[in-house]
Amino acid sequence: MQNSNSNSNTSGHLLNNLILFGRLLRGLGLDMNPGRVMDVAHALEHVQIGRKPDFYFTLRSLLVHRHEDLSLFDEAFDAFWRKPVEGELIALPGLPHVRRPKKPRVVAPPLNAPPDPEGELPPPDPDQPPVVEVTPTYSDSEVLRKRDFSEMTGDELAAVKQLMAALVWHLGERRTRRKRPGHGQFIDLRRTVRKNLRYGGEILTWAQREFKFKPRPLVIIADVSGSMERYTRLLLHFIYGLTVGLHQPVESFVFSTRLTHVTRQLNHKNIDRALHEVSLAVNDWSGGTRMGDVLKDFNFHWGRRVLGRGAIVLLISDGWDRGDTELLGQEMARLQRNCHRLIWLNPLLGSPEYEPLTRGMQAALPHIDDFLPVHNLASLEDLAEHLVKLDGRRTPRRQAGTKV
Amino acid sequence: MNFSSIDELQTALSKYNYISERGLTTAIFLALKLGRPLFLEGEAGVGKTEVAKVLASLLDTELIRLQCYEGLDVHHAVYEWNYTRQMLHMRLVESRGERTTEAELFGPEFLLKRPLLQAIEDSREKAPVLLVDELDRSDEEFEAFLLEVLSDFQITIPEIGTIKAKHTPVVIVTSNRTREVHDALKRRCLYYWIDYPSFDKELSIIQTKVPQASAQLARQITGFIQELRQGDLYKLPGVAETLDWTAALVALDRQSLDYSIVDDTIGVILKYQDDVEKIRGERAKAILERATV
Structure with a gap:
């Protein structure tokens, strides 16, 4: 680092500032460690650090390795190096709040602790002897399997979540090269x-x-708009179960008016924590739906990145759509062309009198390979069976225009 | 060639007809100085591969290219034994009434060197440029292997031993981001995202690469393409498309753009039917009017 005695002092300051800057970046969620800062210090020996662009690009090419982090880096760089601070890290105005928070440490709650606000189970009563939890008996679980998610009581919900976690998921395989x-x-x-x-x-x-x-990649796009509200929480549990249960990457998105990528949030080990992170990431819970725009956003910005290698797409929605139905049809067609199989899961399909007559559903139907219900546990089990079969050898795709 | 400053490299690059922005030059300069791989990401057709080609001619050294694809394995990326020769050799020895030993059959003369091995061969006088092209098309298995090679630039062949590079090759890795490449690999590298060029940069790229194009044509094409990139197209045209289009128009002896020629040649820049339909007609006319002012 120190080339000669005359500039050794300045180098010391610079190194100090680099370390502070590294800390700032780490606070913002960039992948950072002291070694990388040393790399920068080493690289700066070769560069005229008086020239700001050279200094900037040297730091950027070594400290950032994801396209989505570039803008965050820029903001931090501008804020920090405009007036380098020595000794301490001051709060920098205008910087976004920690975008990718460090994983919260999960500590086992002490006995008699106040109930976890995330959990939905009632707190254990200290006067009562601890009750050993019994898995529902056959007849109980049989009733539970067939009960619609939206009609469940709190206890039933808790029980069904447990049963859901026990479901075994496997995806059909794809012949790799x-x-x-x-x-x-x-x-x-x-x-x-x-x-x-x-x-x-x-x-x-x-x-x-x-x-x-190898198993096929899975992409889930779930509707969390107002009309889906009764199902949303359980469906998120379902998506989490898939993410954890499949030993392969699953890409997840949720939408109501806008599309949000929630894969990273769902990768948390603790389910309540994961769902909490998702709720923080999504700004438009329970809004209306504009599926055409959402799917266009997906196709244009994510499709090429997540649909390679014969992916299976699960689209979960009730089909209530307030947007442009022509656009919806067009983007559904594009989505179907770009994946191995497009499966629409509709919670309303469970009720015997339901017919897919909404305009949105009508526009989308010709482009769906499988139209399946997702309203109770039994339907999830059927889905699990169906997914195993999607290996490309036995399951012909539905062509546009044929009846369901 | 050794560059002492970024400016010097910048000049050298432009001498070899590569118009590079300051940030990219800095990244290349550091890759050379620090002996680290350079990971270039960006949309298709923004000149990622070109960087490696230009560097090779600039450094006056060999360009070794490894095109990635799914299922790329050690036999195609690193080395393979020449089986036909091995079998003939076995026959030959047999006919003399002797037996072939394993050591002689798996010796250097039966070894076929594939790109990665070529790049780190110790007999080299000079470090080559190794281009690992479109890494996103390979699979995780190969990525893991590449990570190993890029960490210490050595390869172990069980039958022969470990081969280590005497001169660390200049490594350029490119990705179109059709899948996320694992962070572990990117961490080893310097990272640079190549964006679509600005108007001025694209204009000078056209003028450098297709000097036959008239000044008016070059300006109009640049204007047209730049505006296309603002629109909501499924696949935006890259610089490669711009250059193809310019070359096509020059071949048709055009001095300037007009509506009918745009309509006839739009397939050179837009490769999806939806996009072509969206632009053809009124939209093309409107964009053309603004571009030809």
């Missing part, structure tokens, strides 16, 4: 040569390779 040793149709020359080395160039046994299979 990677091969591995096995009994497939491809000759594995490398192993063949090794095996036949002892026969002196005469090939007597062949080794083979086969395709490797």
